[in-house]
Amino acid sequence: MAPRLKLFLPLVIFVVLAGFLYRGLSLDPMELPSALIDKPLPAFSLTALADGRALTRDDVIGEPALFNVWATWCISCRAEHPYLQRLADTGIPIYGINYKDEDQAARRWLQELGDPYRANIVDREGSLGVDLGVYGAPETYLVDADGVIRYRHVGVIDDRVWRDTLEPLWREVLAMAQEP
Template sequence: MQRLRLFIPLLMFVALGLLLGRGLQLDPQALPSAMVDQAFPQFSLTALGTDESLSREALLGAPALLNVWASWCPSCRVEHPYLQRIADLGVPLFGLNYKDRGEDALAWLGQLGNPYRLNIADVDGTLGLDLGVYGAPETYVLDAQGVIRYRHVGVVNEQVWTQTLQPLLLQLGWREN
């Protein structure tokens, strides 16, 4: 029994090593989403900077991207010029301004440009909670009926666009201008 006690620290070290080794093999960008292949949640929020009421129906009609962003998000600033390029291709791009102050978000868009067809003001994060948002930026691919087909966590860049988002949109029927 005394000898067995000597091996307990070694066994714990091996078990911890196996757990950490498994963790290193996981992709930190691959966060599961229960919303993929589900209808975009119903909501009633206002458009950023206005009193105009928006609902799920505003997102329907064509394959589109919905980008979760905020003025306080440094990664959102990095991806913003690329989102403008995507919007210039004719991609319907909707914004979900997440847990942000309206005046800060409007100033940010005034300074950097506004690639979004419309911006949903999610001040309290209720729609983000319904979507399962971990944080900004996140980008969702929606089909014409408003079903979420894919979720990307992190910055959208050339690689993400050409290898993932553009092929999905083309498969859903989007056509470049």
């Protein structure tokens, strides 16, 4: 390599690294894309928390719904819970996915804090969570009437998240369900 080119090598390396740094800093750390958007909710056969009966994908699809991944060990889930109850009280169907939790603790939680869920799917081993690509709790999936995942939200659902993001998508999914 010519002596003059060697002088510019550190500058070239610096520019390349600065470009990678700039790109990394411009990404939204809360945005975790899901490979399952516009794909069917994964098939599963797990038990219901309330009564231990078997639940499958076919038992929970047929109308638009939210699927909320939660656990008693999740501090953010406790913060989110009252808002989910408010949504359920307005008639929005929500299914819980009790993720890597203890059944007794989950039942006690729901008795104390209220139960916004149509049903709770016990995902003790995290198998459904793996199929969904869950990073942790809470996560919420918007699923249409055909059982297709339309959106994934990572983190707590609150008034701002519902109003700015989920509610407009919810209205779209409802409109799709009402089309002949």
